[in-house]
Amino acid sequence: MSDHPAAALDGASPRASAASDPAGPSLCEGLPPLPADGAVCARDFPEAHTIRTVIARLGDKWTLLVVGLLGDGPARFTELQRRIDGISHRMLTQTLRALERDGLVRRTAYPEIPPRVEYALTPLGRSLLEPTLALVRWAAEHHPELTTARDRYDAAHPEPD
């Protein structure tokens, strides 16, 4: 699991893309020149594995919600469970373990009875907060459009009974 570190995506050496340039640098910037066969970018998509590793961590059902909540400050296990509607005991544990393993969350257990455990974002975890919140903001802003589009699509594509 040792890809190239931070190759590409870093800025510098932009290349004209086939379409408009809406969000600044593309996914593929900084890659070696293309074989000039008209392909736009990223033949074999070297960052794909890196991206998928991260997305796999972030993209599960609960991770982003946990990170988002911890962004407001440290919290205990039960506190998190109470706030995240519908999460099961097992999934919260599992999510927190994975985040801890990846160095995004720090777990602090106080040797008391009954036990008390606090979870908090690490600096690395906090650095994730920014792109996460950007996505959350996008979600909040555009959710109505998604719903509308969905309804329209479903109306136009009735499933054959």
Next chain:
Amino acid sequence: MSDHPAAALDGASPRASAASDPAGPSLCEGLPPLPADGAVCARDFPEAHTIRTVIARLGDKWTLLVVGLLGDGPARFTELQRRIDGISHRMLTQTLRALERDGLVRRTAYPEIPPRVEYALTPLGRSLLEPTLALVRWAAEHHPELTTARDRYDAAHPEPD
């Protein structure tokens, strides 16, 4: 599936949070005042459903890669399949359908023989590109740290044989 539109997360009326304030506005900004029992924010996390809807779309195995590639310009089915290493025919179809349904991708079929179909991001899809790329950039930048943390954790927590 009709939540409140863009409630919260919009800026204005910040509230002191229990910890530092790393990434600007928190997940919970703009919510009605808390019951003052020491809780930090977002009792029942009303955005949770909205967030999960979006995360569910973005968080699957291939969506972000497809969106990222389409960010470089329109592409045909086979082109996408060739570029995204490991994606199956079925999954690419399914991913594109879901994106089309949500209004993020526009599908254009040319009535030729053999058939030619082009996929392109809609304006809404392009608006997603920005937060997406932010996340991708984060992934590229911090992947090494994740790997390191992971190795360290695994070394410290040998699984019981």
Next chain:
DNA sequence: CTGTATCCTTTTGGATACTG
């Protein structure tokens, strides 16, 4: 309170064959 283990259901996704 926090965490682990077990069981079982649902979902995801790959392989493949077939259609226009």
Next chain:
DNA sequence: CAGTATCCAAAAGGATACAG
């Protein structure tokens, strides 16, 4: 070339019981 349908294996995730 693009798309659909079927079948099947693997993974995710919920419920529950139990332990420190």
